[in-house]
Amino acid sequence: MRHVTPILASSIVTLAVIGPLLYTTSAHRAAPVATIDLQKLVEAAQSRQLASFRASHGAQAVPSASDAQAAVDDTARFARELSVAVDTLGRTCRCVLVNKAAILNTEVVADYTDALRTQLKLDQSTGARK
Incomplete structure (x- = not known):
């Protein structure tokens, strides 16, 4: 359980950072x-x-x-x-x-x-x- 919390937190932060970037890239695609x-x-x-x-x-x-x-x-x-x-x-x-x-x-x-x-x-x- 001790190792799951940092991995889960890291995954959530990564999704929070990359999600808007992916949306912006796909929304403005020619x-x-x-x-x-x-x-x-x-x-x-x-x-x-x-x-x-x-x-x-x-x-x-x-x-x-x-x-x-x-x-x-x-x-x-x-x-x-x-x-x-x-x-x-x-x-x-x-x-x-x-x-x-x-x-x-x-x-x-x-x-x-x-x-x-x-x-x-x-x-x-x-x-x-x-």
Whole structure:
């Protein structure tokens, strides 16, 4: 019993000193960085749009003015969906999302491109909607 009291007192003092330090360090830690390959997502959306046009008009059809306007509207809709998806993903992962093209060493950074591709229902190989 004589040896237990100093050990217990030492442990309590150590926790009292280290506890606030650990809290301060963890509370002020910078958010982790993750990437999204925006180029791949945009290319997949373009492929989806082109496949849709070819399916409805044929491979050799020339787009009309209404087709061009529909393409602009589809592109604007995709841009809004992508923006909302990126904002939602940033809040969910509690991380800073950066375009993958801006990162030089991507091996140590998490990549959420596939998660967004799934959320936006883009097929990886053709860009067509699933």
